[in-house]
Amino acid sequence: MDLTILGEVEENELLVDAQAHIWRNIFSFLNSMALKCALELSIPDAIKKHGKPMTLNELTNSLLIHPNKTPSLSRLMRILVSTNFFSNKILPGGEECFALTLSSQLLLKDHPLSQAAFSLAMLDPRLTNPSYHLSSWFRNDAESPFQIVNGRSFWEKAALEPKFNEFFNQAMESDSRFVTSFLVRNNVFKGLFEGVKSLVDVAGGNGTTAKAISEAFSWLKCTVFDLPHVVQGIQDRASNLNYVAGDMFDAIPHADAVLLKWILHDWSDKDCIKILQQCKEAIPNKNDGGKVIIIDMVVGPQTNNSKHSDAQLLFDMEMMSLTGGGKERTKEEWENIFVNAGFGQYKIFPFMGLRSVIEVYPL
Numbered sequence: 001m002d003l004t005i006l007g008e009v010e011e012n013e014l015l016v017d018a019q020a021h022i023w024r025n026i027f028s029f030l031n032s033m034a035l036k037c038a039l040e041l042s043i044p045d046a047i048k049k050h051g052k053p054m055t056l057n058e059l060t061n062s063l064l065i066h067p068n069k070t071p072s073l074s075r076l077m078r079i080l081v082s083t084n085f086f087s088n089k090i091l092p093g094g095e096e097c098f099a100l101t102l103s104s105q106l107l108l109k110d111h112p113l114s115q116a117a118f119s120l121a122m123l124d125p126r127l128t129n130p131s132y133h134l135s136s137w138f139r140n141d142a143e144s145p146f147q148i149v150n151g152r153s154f155w156e157k158a159a160l161e162p163k164f165n166e167f168f169n170q171a172m173e174s175d176s177r178f179v180t181s182f183l184v185r186n187n188v189f190k191g192l193f194e195g196v197k198s199l200v201d202v203a204g205g206n207g208t209t210a211k212a213i214s215e216a217f218s219w220l221k222c223t224v225f226d227l228p229h230v231v232q233g234i235q236d237r238a239s240n241l242n243y244v245a246g247d248m249f250d251a252i253p254h255a256d257a258v259l260l261k262w263i264l265h266d267w268s269d270k271d272c273i274k275i276l277q278q279c280k281e282a283i284p285n286k287n288d289g290g291k292v293i294i295i296d297m298v299v300g301p302q303t304n305n306s307k308h309s310d311a312q313l314l315f316d317m318e319m320m321s322l323t324g325g326g327k328e329r330t331k332e333e334w335e336n337i338f339v340n341a342g343f344g345q346y347k348i349f350p351f352m353g354l355r356s357v358i359e360v361y362p363l
Contacts, residue, residue, distance in 0.1 A: 202252055
């Protein structure tokens with residue numbers, strides 16, 4: 001914008017707005033740190049246990065924080081109210097109290113759809129530190145900012161460090177419980193399994209997603225397929241759920257359908273094509289019911305996800321930071337991958353907010 005054509009007052013207002021915009025983006029990470037602090041202090045759980053909104057003094061006593069930190073707790077709660085993690089109201093005596101919102105209810109440790117483990121994992125320094133090295137990554141040939149920090153890829157670190165692997169799996173389990181709670185009740189999703197007798201959940205982790213699907217669709221024979229260090233020692237007792245170790249880049253167990261939940265966004269286009277080619281080898285042709293079911297983001301207005309576009313773009317940056325080649329894709333980018341992997345028709349079902357379900361058929 002050419003400021004020379006504006007009056008002095010209007011110019012000053014625009015400059016001040018621009019500075020505020022810069023400041024909001026500089027300090028927006030503190031929203032994340034305030035949320036992390038609230039989870040580590042167990043503030044949502046304390047309010048739930050209390051059974052009604054809590055005053056600041058009640059919250060201070062419940063959290064067992066140092067008495068001289070009460071004024072600081074007030075400031076923490078102020079920003080958490082401003083970001084809608086808590087609500088507040090003034091009691092008749094003039095004292096402020098704090099209550100849970102739907103977002104903070106989802107952060108309760110005992111909530112069936114709890115996002116606490118996922119949130120703490122994403123805010124852990126092991127996953128946030130790589131983002132400090134994005135500019136270095138752009139200037140060298142490192143695979144990812146994560147590799148710059150750790151000397152190895154995300155997946156290599158998970159394979160070599162059991163504690164890191166468990167930490168990541170807990171986060172994915174948290175997300176899987178949330179996603180499958182919607183999927184198994186959705187009529188469109190149910191329709192995807194008509195005529196399907198067997199399903200392989202590729203990179204299915206500890207089997208949270210496959211277990212929910214197998215319980216909802218009892219006729220399905222479900223296999224959880226993942227790397228040896230992921231599935232080692234896991235075997236669900238349910239007769240229709242089996243665990244198989246292997247590498248999806250080498251071969252995938254045969255089934256009527258393959259499920260890829262939040263997998264392809266971890267990989268480059270080239271790697272996605274390889275994975276989908278292995279999926280194609282594992283399933284029948286379209287006329288015999290073969291299909292791949294993908295749960296992932298579709299970025300762009302075509303999926304009516306515009307109100308979630310900021311979260312999608314932020315997660316795209318997260319994938320850049322952790323994997324380098326992984327990304328959140330537009331409809332056109334997905335189509336390019338499907339065509340190059342040997343698939344024909346596909347359908348996008350955008351009923352999951354941030355993510356969509358994509359049904360893909362082999363040629």
